[in-house]
Amino acid sequence: MNYEKLGAFYLGKRYDLAEREVTDELYLYDSKDLTTHALCVGMTGSGKTGLCLSLIEEAAIDHVPVIAIDPKGDLGNLMLTFPDLKADDFRPWVDERAALNKGRTADQAAADAAKLWKQGLAAWDQTPERIAKFKESAEVSIYTPGSNAGIPLTVLKSFSAPAQEVIDDAETFRERVSSSTSGLLSLLGIKADPVRSREHILLSNILDTSWRAGTDLSIGGLIHAIQEPPFEKVGVLDLETFYPLKDRTELAMTVNNLLASPTFAGWMEGEPLDVQSLMFTSEGQPRISILSIAHLSEDERMFFVTILLGEILSWTRSQAGTSSLRAILYMDEVYGFFPPVANPPSKQPMLTLLKQARAYGLGCVLATQNPVDLDYKGLSNIGTWFLGRLQTERDKARVLEGLEGASTQAGTTFDRAEMEATLAALGGRVFLANNVHEDKPVIFQTRWALSYLRGPLTRRQIETLMADQKAEAIATADEEHSPEELKSDEAGAKPVVPKQIRQYVLPVRGEISGVIVYRPALLGRARMHFARVSYGVDVTRDIAMLVPIRNSVPVHVWDETLSIDPAELGDIVNALPDASFSEPAPALLRPKSYETWEKKLKDHLYRSERVIVLKSKSPKLYSEADETEGAFRARLSHLLREERDLEKEKLRNTYARKANTINGRLESARAAVDRERDQANRATMSAAMSFGSTILGALFGRKLASRSNVTKATSSMKSVGRAADQRADIGEAQKKVERYEAELQELDAELRAELEAIEEEFDPNAIEFEELTVKPKKTDIECVPVALVWTPWVRDADGMVEPAFDSE
Template structure:
């Protein structure tokens, strides 16, 4: 909901400072407009023509989110959002000099330095006028890390989009609709990049690539671009539907598609799409340590087809990340798109449209807020508008735009506050620059008009590629060891059992031979080859190692942990080795159920070491393996005493801090709601008393005025009687006495009015003090729920001997491809 507030301390719990209210008279006020971050889970749309202040509102909203430690991915088709990196705590002319426009300075008859200083002065004064100290800029920089990413370019931080088509998470694959949409969107994005407008139901290209992706993704495997090209030529499927592959898409035609994709891959400018950080929503939203990020995805330099491809891939990745998160009612993260034109049109169906509609429908349950910005409301599909709970409407360009918005607002407000269309039309027509009409469904349809606040970041206009490169290079150079971001608080360690070390190196050597004969009580296992031979004259050769597998139960009643780990390890053993250094062994990513008792025919074998041939050694190795697990193989978790939460198995400290912040936000919103409700009841009682006191003032003033009138009449009558006679002296005396009595009552009535005013003023003071108490408690609560400052304990849980079950111990024969020159490569 929207909060009315006269207090300058606008840094309130879970609230975004957007601007100041404009009164019904059209006059600007000093009343702050604060927006509850939780309301953004029902998404928002910003509508306004060029010059309306739409970008400034968006930048301000992103700044508020960052200060509130809410991460943001911002898609920037125009280049304006990169200004979020131009925040300078000192705000001096020297800070702005590299970013001001030399031509503008020249046109004003000023040197570059003079113009930069004038801009810095204007920014300092603007921030001060909006009650924002320069320290708030530092708070913004400290709260979140800002980066500019440039897919297909090395100007900013490059993003590797085509290096790998990573398989969706298990949660996505388990959701039929989400999985099908991910396959369709990725396929359409790829074909869009090839300038192929492919229908999912009729296009052979779309059907083939979708089936290839599904084949690999069903197994949890990803594909790189080279692998996709190879799979197009030699698909891993034989049938499409009920028809054979060649009947649907001949080998010759498939080769043509593969050549087209290979040509794109081989083009000189395409290398940038294969370089850079991976397209990973987790890394775009947070640092490794769990600190929130504002990731500006600058795509102004791309062609229309490249933009559509990248946006589609990014939205697919965000949905994949979103589906892996637990549900929450608080705002977890924001997806912001600065210009939605062409990505969610009302008639056409580009690949980005179904993904955006999916986000608008489902993201709320995961705490992901979507903010879409556009110049024209007709650029948006009506389904998208109907799924947004907050509308920010600025100056509109055409009557058609105005009517579309008016119809939407009147329909949205039905059943809440009665909204007169004519009044709305007058309000929209009267909006000036940086003025917006706010409609928020959480405010019961109540409409507000406000001026947007002064942004903390310097607005240099759309950044060029050279400016982006300078910004990102400066940031990279500034990350010297002395200025690296401060690490999270130290982690205290609690160890249940003391570890015991066990040294010993590993050695392996053997000679090519036929399958050796081992004692019958030495178990032997074979790993099947899964990689094709690299050369036609290579042959299969098995090499031996010691393998051990165990099921280990880590149990702790105190920390409510019951975790079963399946462990498979392999280590080479030399001829005389009896003691095994299991800490140096390789953890094998294999399932013991996939091992077989026989190897491939016509394969050769390396001679096992003498130690592997001694059956007595295996009993010793079994004991050593169990001791290693018991003493060295511990389960490490993190514990937050404040929130009484422990990390999950395999969860990094950074990911745990992210989860803690989400839980902290939930509890913060709940606690803040209870606190506000408690104070609202007290304020309501005082306001009721104040209202009655004001009624008393009005009544006493009315009585005093009437008494004055009666007294004046009485005095006048007495004076006239005394002057002109017409009565007895005693009657005149009585009238004079009555007039004096009435004069005394005037004094009493006046005193009553003053007493009533003092009582009302005292009540107003109490209301103000109560509101100040609420803000102090909210501020203290904000520090309490900041998980980034939370000191974590590291909890080490070790398995007891009774919870360690060794399921196999023996010789594992691993397959290799042996070349004639003696060089060997893994075949698994």
């Protein structure tokens, strides 16, 4: 299909509201317009879900990642894609009860669904190959925070410090601190005023202080910080006056009870919330991440959405500015999260995204069937409104209010009476698109979805859909330490270690169901500098590695190591008082040994540590230091999209000039014709101008969607011929008209060839990489004295032990 080459979203076909029929003219939405965000409003049965899922499908085909918040559980339908359109593919997903109510068996219903989808796609100029293209373009994953039905996702393990760009922006940083605090308190069931609540003020100050210092707070660290905050005053009052220790301990216990509650155990499991990982796979393939929250309570939903929006805001501010669409944040059924009067924790970060995200290429798409429950002042930042059938006059009044505000914000005119009449006439799957980038609104009917829209998914169905991805994640995850038998020397008291030897202890992680035994390990730390001007490399890397020691220290001590976070290291006095200790190897008790190991550490780092840089051949660019291939490919994919958009603009300009030249010559030919043939002359000019606009209209003009599509050029050429036949007695003019027809045909061929070339040139899947390395200089390696670390292991009743500390 020609529309595939235009970098536009095929959402449907123009609809003639007066005749109540769909036309042949495609409705193509320019993806760049989505950077000014979109709102989709429509009552149940309006086709809102089909339109929004089609928009997500188009984004995936164009290699644009999507994070989709799913409160109802039906966005998982995006995984129900069957290129072969066989009844057997549909069979597991049909609603058997609904089929029985219609007097059909499940097998018959599956056959009906397969036939319906085959016919529906064909009617909307789509082939089964397009389903396959959608599946190949992006990975669809369902995440279930607080549940293991899909991929578990945790936000309770830590409150990560935002990017430095966010911290440096005073207003954005204050909003991030406030919304994170409000989200946590809502999860605790505490309705706190940010100005008057002691709980809110205390937690806000803790997050503010920690994040400004670049410190991530674990949930356990937060509990500790509540009891012993990293400051002595709040405002002008000392801490004890503002919030006495007894009251702070009570708040800490409330957070701890939440952490210890079996109800919230699922919140501590799963992948950490990472926006980049939600948008791209490790190989750089775009991802549609569906964050299903239908199973959560109202307070849990508010907490999760608030934290998620804060993380997305941080990610957004860390990106380079762009005018092209980089990613999409979609939220279905947004009511309750962005109300007109109330101020829930989710409202402020959402408003900030609507105001600021456009500069970084993030398009926010919000959908609801309850328009009266939206803050239309905030929605004045939205540039595109997809409006379907509305239920009440009150709904229409609120939508008109929002449209008027958006038009005022964009500096465009707004005809309220005409808009009201149009909204009243809309039917099923028929939408009005009011785009501030367009000259006027467009009425269209939504295309047939590539995905099978079977409705909300059950927990069991989500488990089935995600089984393969979860199994693959488990298979590729780091292998956990296998339990091993306890040795008899692991039941002693803490050994006496010379004071010249630095000692640390790692904290115990996870649920303890046995006795703790501390085993010795060597800690090596260093700061290394890597520089290579030609590759754009100038980085400093801090390294921390751990070598578990059993009976003796190996000769090549640093060859097999674990990675740890130095921030986790504690003083030896923090070792659990009732724990046992392994007997250390004799070399571990000799201070001279540590000097030798430090020299070996420096030699080891010099030989083994490298900074990896990837170089792409086209475009010729280098990756950031240690940027993964997936992340680099994702970044290049967006750069290519920017280049493609620029080339499209050049095409618009080039072909506009050519078309104007041809039409100018047609005017000259018309001037030579006898005045008595003036009516025929006008017919000729009208037809020629129609051809000129239709062939180029799918690419340029003010917008892709505001013109006819390429496939209409043939019928326009016929009208040119008919008009020319009327002028058979004007031989010279006829020859010129025929020549200009030929020139227009050549223009059409050139345009198609240009589009094909652009698609091939800017295909992100064709990027090739060369791997380059940067070595350090010995003088650029600064080692910290090697230390002894005691690592905790859990011993069960059978004498088996396994690690109880975090490492990689």
